[in-house]
Amino acid sequence: MVRGKQALSALLADGPAPAPLFEILVDADPAPEAELPDTGVGQEWERALSSLFIATPTYGTRASTVLLIDHSGRVTFVERSFAAGAQRGEEVRHTFEIG
Secondary structure: OHHHHHHHHHHHOOOOOHHHHHHHHOOOOOOOHHHOOOOOOOHHHHHHHOOOOOEOOOOEOOEEEEEEEOOOOEEEEEEEEEEHHHEEEEEEEEEEEOO
């Protein structure tokens, strides 16, 4: 989460678009060993579950969603799904106005 927050803060200064935000969400690098918690699932799972994008043979991220709302109330909703093995599935995109 720390890496994700830092990357998001850097993007917000540039007026983000969905593509760079998805780059943050597919970060599969685990947290440093010293930062792993001890929740009782074992060190291997702690490592696998510490990344922003989780991809193991039996468990993982199924969808990533980006929701952007600009100052005029225009909403952009984009969701990417993932199948087993972290294979990218379909992308759903909706744009609408809120008042």
